[in-house]
Amino acid sequence: MTHPVEIRFLPAAGADLAAREGRIALLLHDRGPMPQGLPPATRRALQRVIASKAWADVKPGAALELAFPAGLAADALQLVRLPRRTDAQTARKAGAAIGARMGRNAVTVVAPAHERLADVALGLALRGYDFSVYKSQPAEAAEQPDVDAPAAPPQGVSHSGAAEDARLADAAAPAPEPAALAQDDAAAPPQPGAASVTILCDDPEAAARAAQDGAALAEGVFFTRDLVNEPANVLTTTDFADRLLAMRELGLEVEVLDEDELARLGMRALLGVGQGSDSPSKVVVMRWNGGGEEAPLALVGKGVVFDTGGISIKPAAGMEEMTMDMGGAGVVAGVMRTLALRRAKANVVGLVGLVENMPDGRAQRPGDIVRSMKGDTIEVINTDAEGRLVLADVLWYAQDRFNPAAVVNLATLTGAVIIALGHEHAGLFSNDDSLAGNLLKAARAEGEGLWRMPLAPAYDELIKSRLADVKNTGGRPAGSITAAQFLQRFIRSGMPWAHLDIAGVALPPGETALAPKGATGWGVMTLNRLVRDRFESR
Numbered sequence: 001m002t003h004p005v006e007i008r009f010l011p012a013a014g015a016d017l018a019a020r021e022g023r024i025a026l027l028l029h030d031r032g033p034m035p036q037g038l039p040p041a042t043r044r045a046l047q048r049v050i051a052s053k054a055w056a057d058v059k060p061g062a063a064l065e066l067a068f069p070a071g072l073a074a075d076a077l078q079l080v081r082l083p084r085r086t087d088a089q090t091a092r093k094a095g096a097a098i099g100a101r102m103g104r105n106a107v108t109v110v111a112p113a114h115e116r117l118a119d120v121a122l123g124l125a126l127r128g129y130d131f132s133v134y135k136s137q138p139a140e141a142a143e144q145p146d147v148d149a150p151a152a153p154p155q156g157v158s159h160s161g162a163a164e165d166a167r168l169a170d171a172a173a174p175a176p177e178p179a180a181l182a183q184d185d186a187a188a189p190p191q192p193g194a195a196s197v198t199i200l201c202d203d204p205e206a207a208a209r210a211a212q213d214g215a216a217l218a219e220g221v222f223f224t225r226d227l228v229n230e231p232a233n234v235l236t237t238t239d240f241a242d243r244l245l246a247m248r249e250l251g252l253e254v255e256v257l258d259e260d261e262l263a264r265l266g267m268r269a270l271l272g273v274g275q276g277s278d279s280p281s282k283v284v285v286m287r288w289n290g291g292g293e294e295a296p297l298a299l300v301g302k303g304v305v306f307d308t309g310g311i312s313i314k315p316a317a318g319m320e321e322m323t324m325d326m327g328g329a330g331v332v333a334g335v336m337r338t339l340a341l342r343r344a345k346a347n348v349v350g351l352v353g354l355v356e357n358m359p360d361g362r363a364q365r366p367g368d369i370v371r372s373m374k375g376d377t378i379e380v381i382n383t384d385a386e387g388r389l390v391l392a393d394v395l396w397y398a399q400d401r402f403n404p405a406a407v408v409n410l411a412t413l414t415g416a417v418i419i420a421l422g423h424e425h426a427g428l429f430s431n432d433d434s435l436a437g438n439l440l441k442a443a444r445a446e447g448e449g450l451w452r453m454p455l456a457p458a459y460d461e462l463i464k465s466r467l468a469d470v471k472n473t474g475g476r477p478a479g480s481i482t483a484a485q486f487l488q489r490f491i492r493s494g495m496p497w498a499h500l501d502i503a504g505v506a507l508p509p510g511e512t513a514l515a516p517k518g519a520t521g522w523g524v525m526t527l528n529r530l531v532r533d534r535f536e537s538r
Contacts, residue, residue: 001226001243002133004125004218005102007197007211009204012036012112018072022106025063025078025098027114035110041071049079060086061093065101075105084114089447091116095123096514102128102195109199117199117207122214124197126514126521129222131229213342217528220338221521227330228506228519232306232323237279237354240305240326244284244333244352250340253287267393269372273386274355276310276363283394286336286350296347297535298404299336299527300394302387302411303329303354310357310383311365324519325387327506328410329354331523338528346536351398353390357383369468373397374490377468385473387411388483392490399492405535406435406496409487410523416479417453417501423508425449426522429484432496439498442529447513448522449505459485 017024017037026035028050034043045066049055058064058081069077078101082094091114098109102124109124111117201207227235227243241256248254259280262271267283274281287296304325308314314322329352336350364370368380373393380389391409398407417427428450430436436452443450462474462482470489474482484499491497505522512520 002129002131002222004215004222005099005128005195005197007121007125007199007215009117009199009201009208009211011204012110012200012202015108015110015200017108017110018042020106020108021073021075022108023076023078023102024069024072024074025080025107025109027080027082027094027109027111027120029082029084035112037110039071042069042077045070046077046079055079055081061090061097063094063097063101074108076101082114082116082120086116088116088119088445091119092123092126092447093513095120095125096127098197099124099127100516102197104195106195107197109197111199111201113202117201118210118214121197121199121211122218123514125214125218126221127516128195129225129516131226131518134231216338216341217525219341220334220336220528221524222334223337224327224330224334224521224524225515225519227333228324228327228521230323232356235305235323235326237274237282237303237305237356240303240329240352240354241282241284244286247286247333247337247340250337251288251343252336252340253285253289255285257283257285262393265393265397266371266373266375267397268370269378269389270353270355270393272364272368272370272380273304273310273357273383273389276360277356277358279305279356281356282354283397284352284354286333286352288336288339288344288346288348288350290339290343290345291347291535291537294347294535294537295405296349296402297531298398298402298407299332299348299350300391300398300407300409301329301332301350301352302326302390302409302413303352304387304390305354305356307357307384307386308359310363310386311359312382312384313359314384321507324507325357325412326354327412327502327519328352328387328500330506330519331410331502331521331527334521334524335527335531338524339531344531344536346531348531348535349398349402349404351394353394355386355390357386372490373400376470376489379465379468379471381471382473385483387413388472388486391487395487395490399495404495406432406498407491408435408439408498408500408527408530410500410502412503412506413499413501414480414483414503416476416483418504420453420480421449421451421504423504425451426505427480427484427501428452428498429455429481429488429501430496430498431455431488431491432498435496435498438530438534439500439526442533443526446525446529448526450500450526453481453484453501455481455484455488
């Protein structure tokens with residue numbers, strides 16, 4: 001997988017900035033001494049810039065750049081405005097301004113004293129993401145994977161429908177430390193041409209400790225982004241499951257339910273979606289047991305690795321983006337990775353339904369009627385409304401097996417939510433005001449847009465079926481709401497539940513504050529915060 005850039009924290013005192021190659025970024029606030037270690041020519045240039053209108057127009061968290069600065073070996077000097085007292089989002093934005101320009105260079109960040117260095121480091125790491133595994137590399141670069149065939153599964157990994165065979169002998173074994181952040185007493189300058197970051201500060205040991213959870217979070221976000229960015233000829237249902245099985249090494253319990261087991265359980269709604277594909281349908285269960293005997297939080301993700309629409313086939317234009325229709329499952333996987341890496345004191349189970357929706361002689365047809373694991377019959381009006389069929393069975397299974405404290409599901413479920421909210425907010429639907437409030441609070445704290453949408457019995461009229469208990473779509477009116485009403489049928493009475501429709505935020509059309517163009521990993525930070533604030537023991 002793609003890993004965040006390595007970040008070292010070193011003492012600012014005595015650093016020879018003149019000799020540092022690559023890029024240098026200075027965190028500057030409105031009042032304060034000029035950084036030490038700059039040669040006279042650089043200081044004069046810096047004083048001139050700070051007195052200019054161009055610098056006055058730079059907003060907090062943004063930057064101004066000088067190319068080939070006088071007196072420095074560095075190729076660029078980046079001046080980042082960051083007030084001494086600021087919020088987490090502005091600090092992350094400041095880090096992102098550095099990460100966006102980083103490329104493959106060595107970067108030195110000069111920040112002698114700032115209380116938000118952990119947020120600066122997180123923003124830098126997140127914005128520095130670069131999914132370039134399929135771009136041609138120089139001859140000396142590492143060999144790239146064969147894109148004509150799915151990647152081979154990890155050695156020693158096998159599939160099993162039995163939970164006992166999938167569990168680790170010691171789930172409490174220490175996880176590897178996130179590779180993104182380290183504290184080092186050595187003050188050697190980073191080497192040019194190698195993507196690395198050194199943050200020079202007053203107390204590097206304390207700064208590194210404060211940034212460790214951010215390193216775990218960045219790893220989880222990167223894992224989600226990689227999954228969403230992967231092409232469907234590589235990220236098949238089997239390859240997806242193998243990547244999740246490999247997270248056993250982090251201390252997660254992971255098991256895979258195959259089609260025979262899913263049929264035995266009665267998951268006919270899920271199996272119907274994938275029956276036209278050569279890629280076998282699967283459900284993967286990931287468990288993190290860090291919270292004693294408490295009932296777990298259940299996270300459920302839609303994992304349609306490619307969605308043609310099935311027999312109700314989509315238009316050709318833009319269909320290539322349907323590699324992202326497993327975005328909900330990708331977020332669940334990224335959250336579980338983060339929780340394991342930071343050793344969260346909570347019980348969380350992540351379940352993902354992995355299918356591929358293809359047109360074929362065996363494919364599900366409009367007008368078919370399937371029976372869900374719950375026992376409800378569903379008339380399939382449109383085979384392109386398939387994600388809710390997958391979620392219906394996995395939601396019921398999660399409640400039936402784990403009796404969770406609450407359920408949160410995520411899915412790139414409807415285009416209608418994009419019409420309603422654009423690419424700025426995900427849609428939140430919930431039967432529980434407390435859980436909804438916690439999610440909204442967590443999203444605000446992490447700077448991820450989330451907006452609550454209505455649920456009401458009146459919308460059930462739109463999905464009444466003449467022939468079955470319910471139909472899988474009510475047409476265009478209130479499309480995202482009727483999809484949520486459909487899912488609510490598969491939530492038991494009294495179970496706190498929230499549905500996050502992330503169709504507009506998983507793969508927006510352009511870059512965002514913390515991500516280049518492509519997959520954002522939206523939701524990993526919000527759900528990690530939800531776990532920390534509501535479900536984690538102190």
